Amino acid sequence: MAQVTIGNSEFDRDTAVVRRAPGHYEADLSAGWTIIHAVNGGYLLALMGRALGDALPHPDPFSVTAHYLTASVPGPAVIRTEVVRTGRTMSTGTATLVQFEEDGSEVERLRVLAAYGDLDTLTDDVRTTAKPPAIPPYEHCLGTENAPGGQPAVPGSTAIADRLTIRLDPATCGWAVGAPSGNGEMRGWFGLADGRDPDPLSLLLTVDALPPTAFEIGLTGWVPTVxxxxxxxxxxxxxxxxxxxxxxxxAGGFLEEDAEVWDSADRLVAQSRQLARAPRSASTLA
Structure with a gap:
């Protein structure tokens, strides 16, 4: 597929929002970004990020915290934003996403608090002990076309897998052949399937797009983000x-996932932490 540019990709179309009034946006949650029947949390975060980027005076997300209240489903949604504070270099806002039941009752799906700024104004001073993850070259990692045992490294039952290009480190793919390592690690190369380059908004998707670390711990099933x-x-x-x-x-039926995202210039471009519910079946792959 020919490479597309930022602004005209499927990701951009599916995260589009329409401002109907100040602080009131309408969106259509695409079925293309679902895991089983629920809409992916990273895709939802990017959608909320786009609405907040329109509502706030600064262009780029710096810190975005989302609480997922109920599972979102494909279809119409309303996003309501509120500007909490604006300053010279940063602004803060909140957003809620709601959907409607057949009887017209409103259901809140998630709530976000975010700080925005301008990434182009940041200094070049970097003092860090962080290092890029040790991942084998792209061609030596595993995707759907060369997964061990003929099984896809990314579960093929999910629509979102068709929109991503993920090549996983073989050391974190034991779960795909029923032999999880137990280490709770997932590493891989990531991109959008249509070739769109990453930007700050798509990084909000990236942190929640790889298979869950619970698979390498030996658990199967849905791992919903809290x-x-x-x-x-x-x-x-x-x-x-x-x-x-x-x-x-x-522990206690919950796990944390700490993510780092590094770009092609060996720079740490995004970090995240999430709390997720472990699969309730707690069944093992081994």
Whole structure:
């Protein structure tokens, strides 16, 4: 497929919002970004990020925290935004996404608090101990066409998989052949399937787009997000991203996922932490 540019891709069309009045936006949640029957949380975060980028005076998300209240489904939705504070370099706003039942009753799906600024004004001073994840070259990683045992590295039963290009580190793919490592790690190369380059908005999708670390712990089933906080650190360079996600503690039926996203220039461009509910069946792959 020919590469598309930022602004005319499927991701841009499916995260489009229409402002009907100040602080009131309408959107259509696409079935193309679903996992089983629920809309992916990273896609929803990007949709909310686009509405807030229109409502606030600063263009780029710096910190976005979302609480997922009920599972979103494909179809019409309303986003309501509120400007909490505006300053010279940053602004803060909130957003809620609601859908409507057949009887017309309103159901709130998620609520977001976000700080926005201008990534182009950040200084170039970097002092860090963070290092890019050690991932094998792209051609040595596993995608749907070369997964072990003929099984897809990304579950093919999900519509979102058709819109992403993910090549996973073989060291984190044991779950695909029924032999999870137990390490709670997921690493891989990431991009949009149509070739659109990453930008700050698509990074909100990226942090929640790889298979869950719960698979490598040995669990199967849906891993719904309770809360997700994402920090956008730099405007990403063109080209594929590298994503590393780790879970250190699954307890009480919940687990955390810490993600780092690195661009083609070896810069840390996004970080996130989410709290998720472990699969209720707690069935094992082993």
């Amino acid at each position: 809360e997700l906080t994402t920090h956008i650190r730099r405007r990403p360079a063109p080209g594929p991203l590298r994503v590393a996600i780790t879970t250190r503690n699954l």
